Amino acid sequence: MTGSQKAIGVPPGLAIVALGPKALAARESREGVQGYYADIKNWLPIMQNPGKYYATPPVNMIYAFEKGMEIVMAEGxxxxxxxxxxxxxxxxxxxxxxxxxxxxxxxxxxxxxxxxxxxxxxxxxxxxxxxxxxxxxxxxxxxxxxxxxxxxxxxxxxxxxxxxxxxxxxxxxxxxxxxxxxxxxxxxxxxxxxxxxx
CATH class of the missing domain: 3.90.1150.10 (Aspartate Aminotransferase, domain 1)
Known part of the structure; x- marks a missing residue:
């Protein structure tokens, strides 16, 4: 978990989370999570199929993140x-x-x-x-x-x-x-x- 404004170097506004299979399995075994938007189960369907709708993300931040990652990867x-x-x-x-x-x-x-x-x-x-x-x-x-x-x-x-x-x-x-x-x-x-x- 990190913020977009950290080492990636783009404006603040995104919470970037990476989860492995064990973490996803742990979430599956729970009944619920406090915080509707913080529940990865609500986000997974649109991660697997961008045509689905869950919530409106900050599109400008997504583009900034993409550009930031291009800069990071170009540097290595x-x-x-x-x-x-x-x-x-x-x-x-x-x-x-x-x-x-x-x-x-x-x-x-x-x-x-x-x-x-x-x-x-x-x-x-x-x-x-x-x-x-x-x-x-x-x-x-x-x-x-x-x-x-x-x-x-x-x-x-x-x-x-x-x-x-x-x-x-x-x-x-x-x-x-x-x-x-x-x-x-x-x-x-x-x-x-x-x-x-x-």
Whole structure:
């Protein structure tokens, strides 16, 4: 199960589910499922025969998904995965130059998203607001990490150039907030790690 906006890189709006024979058999053995639209039994007839009607899907999203999958397959699954992982390692290394430490160690860090702690004295709302005014959106952290860390995705169709720009904007923002920021060093470390992991 995934969302269309994740590694496929298309707009949000689709819940993509793949089920094997065991999962389908498990559904067959149940009397019902909470949620009419969530019941795979209601969707199977139109999956097997597109001429049948069950519900009106978001057609624009289906076309976006098709285009997204064309892009994914043209790049190649292994190449795409390797790019996501390399971007993740590289952006974590670049951010570390700014004193921003990833919460997950490299051995367990996700290839698609990083959660990074702020250096001492950086206000989360102010930092993210300043970045947003420059055109860069990062997500706040959740639960016990709210206000202490941010999340940055490195999945979908993002590129090396996107992250070079992102690191420049992070450095600029830190400086505006009165922090030391070695932007050239952060970008240099990002490029070194990225190229070493492709």
């Amino acid at each position: 699954l292994e190449t795409r995965y390797r790019r996501h992982a390399a971007l993740g390692k590289a952006v974590r290394a670049g951010l570390e130059i700014y004193g921003m430490k990833a919460i997950a160690s490299e051995g367990v860090a996700a290839p698609t998203l990083s959660c990074v702690l702020y250096p001492e004295g950086v206000n989360d709302a102010e930092f993210r607001s300043k970045l947003a005014s420059k055109g860069m959106i990062i997500a706040g952290s959740l639960a016990s990490l709210a206000g202490k860390a941010f999340r940055i995705g490195h999945l979908g169709n993002v590129t090396r150039a996107d992250f070079v720009k992102a690191l420049e904007l992070v450095g600029e923002t830190l400086k505006e907030m009165g922090k030391d920021a070695d932007t050239e060093g952060a970008v240099r470390e990002f490029i070194r790690v990225y190229e070493g992991n492709l």
